[in-house]
Amino acid sequence: MIEIKNLHKSYKMGKNSLHVLKGIDFSVEEGELVAIMGSSGSGKSTLLNILGMLDELDEGTYTLDGVPIKNLNETKAANYRNKFLGFIFQSFNLINYKSAAENVALPLYYQRVSRKERQEKALKYLEQVGLKQWATHLPSELSGGQKQRVAIARAMAAEPKVLLADEPTGALDSTTSYEVMDLIQKINDQGNTILVVTHEEDIAHMCKRIVHLKDGVIVEDKKVEQVRAAQYV
Numbered sequence: 427m428i429e430i431k432n433l434h435k436s437y438k439m440g441k442n443s444l445h446v447l448k449g450i451d452f453s454v455e456e457g458e459l460v461a462i463m464g465s466s467g468s469g470k471s472t473l474l475n476i477l478g479m480l481d482e483l484d485e486g487t488y489t490l491d492g493v494p495i496k497n498l499n500e501t502k503a504a505n506y507r508n509k510f511l512g513f514i515f516q517s518f519n520l521i522n523y524k525s526a527a528e529n530v531a532l533p534l535y536y537q538r539v540s541r542k543e544r545q546e547k548a549l550k551y552l553e554q555v556g557l558k559q560w561a562t563h564l565p566s567e568l569s570g571g572q573k574q575r576v577a578i579a580r581a582m583a584a585e586p587k588v589l590l591a592d593e594p595t596g597a598l599d600s601t602t603s604y605e606v607m608d609l610i611q612k613i614n615d616q617g618n619t620i621l622v623v624t625h626e627e628d629i630a631h632m633c634k635r636i637v638h639l640k641d642g643v644i645v646e647d648k649k650v651e652q653v654r655a656a657q658y659v
C-alpha cells in the first residue's frame with residue numbers, strides 16, 4: 427500500500443538547512459494499524475505530511491498503491507490525495523459555522539459528489555461514529571471526543587484507502603482518548619489501513635505495529651500484541 431525508500435527531507439532556514447529525515451525505508455501493507463512514535467522534533471509530522479502528499483520529499487521514492495508519487499503533477503496529486511488519503515488532526519480542524527453533517531459532507535463536495543449522496547454519506551458515517559443524533563449540531567456544541575469523532579467520520583466519508591492521524595488523541599483526556607482509539611481500531615478491523623502519530627505509549631500499544639523515529643531515522647520497527655481500547659471505555 428505504502429512503500430518508501432531512502433527518503434530524505436531537509437528544511438531550509440535562511441542559509442542553513444535542517445536535515446529532518448535521513449534515509450527512511452518504510453512500507454505498510456493494506457489493513458495495518460501503525461503507530462509512529464518518537465520524541466519531539468524527531469520528524470514524525472514531517473514523515474506523515476510526506477505520506478499525506480502535503481509536503482514533498484527531497485530524495486528517495488514514495489509509492490502509494492503502486493503509483494510513484496514524485497511524478498504526479500499538482501492536479502493529479504490533489505485528486506490522488508482526495509481519493510486515497512484521509513486525515514485526522516490533533517485539533518480536529520472542523521469548520522465552526524457548519525453543522526457536524528456539513529463538516530462530514532464537505533470533502534465530498536470537492537469530489538463533486540451529488541448533494542443527495544453527500545447527505546446520505548454524512549449521516550451514514552456520523553452513525554458509524556455514534557453521532558447521528560448530533561448531525562445538525564455545531565462543533566461548539568460538541569465535546570472534544572465528539573469533535574474528533576466527527577473529524578473521523580469526515581475522513582471516512584471520502585472512503586480513503588489510508589487514514590493518517592497526527593496525534594488524534596493529543597487534545598483529549600485518557601478516557602476520551604480510549605474512545606477515539608476504540609473507534610480507530612473498529613475502522614481498522616474493517617480492513618482500513620491507518621497510521622497514527624502519537625507520543626503516548628499506551629495509545630501506541632493499541633496499534634498493531636510501532637515504528638520509532640529518532641533524529642530522522644527509524645531506530646525500531648516492531649509488531650506488538652494489540653491492546654483493545656474497548657476495555658477502558
Ligand SMILES: Nc1ncnc2c1ncn2[C@@H]1O[C@H](COP(=O)(O)OP(=O)(O)OP(=O)(O)O)[C@@H](O)[C@H]1O
Binds near residue numbers: 438
Ligand atoms: N516547515 C518547516 N520549516 C522549517 N523547519 C521545520 C518545518 N517543519 C518542521 N520543521 C523542523 O523539523 C524538525 C522535525 O519536525 P516534526 O514536526 O516533523 O517533528 P515531530 O517529531 O512531529 O515533533 P512533535 O512531536 O513536536 O510534533 C523540527 O526540528 C522542526 O522544527
